[in-house]
Amino acid sequence: MSSGVQPTQECLEKFQELKTGKKLSYVIYGLTEDKKSITVLKTSEEKDFDTFVNELPEKECRWAVYDFEFTLPGGEGVRNKLVFVVWSPDDANVKNKMMFASSKDALRRRLEGIHIEIQATDFSEITKDAILEKALRR
């Protein structure tokens, strides 16, 4: 079951740019004003994880793709993995939560090459450690 809301072309283009280019570090997605499509709210070249997390509002849902860079244990080098974040804070209202939850799949299945997916409701669930744990497991 889904809402029927679809991503704009720009959503996919920015994702490609993040995936293939070396510049972008994250893309934040949301809904358009009329709530009829998924749109890009922000792109950034800032690599800092905390800066990225600070982009997530306390009372509104978002989706995001973050290029997670990490060092393999034992000095085996640096790796990058794409993380898809479903941000649905407890304090968002039901309508907002419902819209984002029922539209997520329309965006997610158009993005190829995501390695890690995180569904978070508060900041304790979206930490570097939590992502690193998932990154190393696969």
Added chain:
Amino acid sequence: MVYNGDEVSALVVDFGSYTTRAGYAGEDCPRVVTPSFYGYIDTPEGESSTTNGNGNAPAEGEDVVMGDGAEPTTNGTSGKTTRKYFVGDDGVGVWRKGMEVDNFMQDGIVHDAEPASRLLDHILHDRLGVNPEEHPMMITEPAWNTPKAREQLTQMIFEGQKMPALYFGSAGVLSAFAAGKPTALVLDVGYTHSSAVPIVDGYALRAGTMRQPLGSELLISQLHSHFTKPSSTRDFPLSLASRHLISKRDPQLNPGTKANPVLREDRLSGTTPSWKKWSEDGVIENWKEATTEIVNYKGFDFNTSKDLPQVLYEFTDGYHQYFGEERYRFTEMLFDPKNYFNQAVEPPATLRGISNTDHSHSLKDLVSLSQLVHDSIMACDVDVRAALLQNIVVVGNTSLTRGLIERLDVELAALMPSQKIKIHSPTIPFERKYASWVGGSVLASLGTFHQLWVTKDEYEEHGMNIVHQRCK
């Protein structure tokens, strides 16, 4: 023709085992919350009914008694009888001579189409006052809904009410979405049953769907037996008489002394056993809602329970006492059915019909709510288990029992000590009670959702196939 939720307001109906919820899509709350129980009176054909309307209507809220459009129905054995239905708030809630009570839901599914359709008609015309031909309709359904029930509802909507469009929303998915989660394990603790439904990316996984007849109805039947027999603190049974049957209460009772209310003699002989049971269950339900709690640790012990806080509660007949361990002992069944579900007490007949399958437990094999969650998750693919464990969404009226969420947390941690577990439960009570209605309300109000509606024209062209195809 395309129906755009922005222009034409859709309606949402959520048939539940205890109540049916209905209202306009886009609104926060259902406008109508009304019993899924109904009353009926059978009269042999040709005999004029002496129970017309209702000679003893309550003084307040003299709404027109509904369901008066009597239709002849054939009774297989004793020739023709005329059955008169009484649905909605003024259905079972009003005493009528010779009125029997039944419920059109069974195992979470709309089982008895005729009274359900009477209720739908009442909701649309008398309660919401809409012209059904102008409104698309979203109906919620459990993950285990049957094709037959779907078909009956579809006919009711398109052929009976001539509504322009329809969609069946999966109740579990709607509850997960309303909590903001495309992926979640939805534990619904309701009246007739508790169910655990894994939802992954907006789809309910049949494989992991588990349910069992452990809910308020079973709890109330155990309490009914307890209250109608003397107990260790009370050497007489309680009357459990409802206000409909009491003409005068004992005015000055001391706590714990037997109540001797003056009953309405004029009504006693005309009260059917099924109505009596329904009204007594209501009295117990009120006690349950007001007093019961669940302890927040495993291994409930009657010796320590003497110290549990007491609450003064007064029944409708005037009987009152301080209740202590009884407030905790019966609800313990939800987490320890092996020890606290008394099999010697006759369970409700409809619950006995549920058999043991890969997806359901019978009354003989009830498991704790935590075990149900565990089994449901373990039946899913190993890749999704962690996500499900961290996104457990608890809904249903019985989940509002004080202490239930805390206890579930404790039990799950004990059951799966190495796992990260997180329970999310809507904090606003009506969002928990009516989770699937609330989810359906938002979804059906979206303009973008129009492509999913099954229109009447499409149904007329393709039949049920189009419904099954689109409502997944």
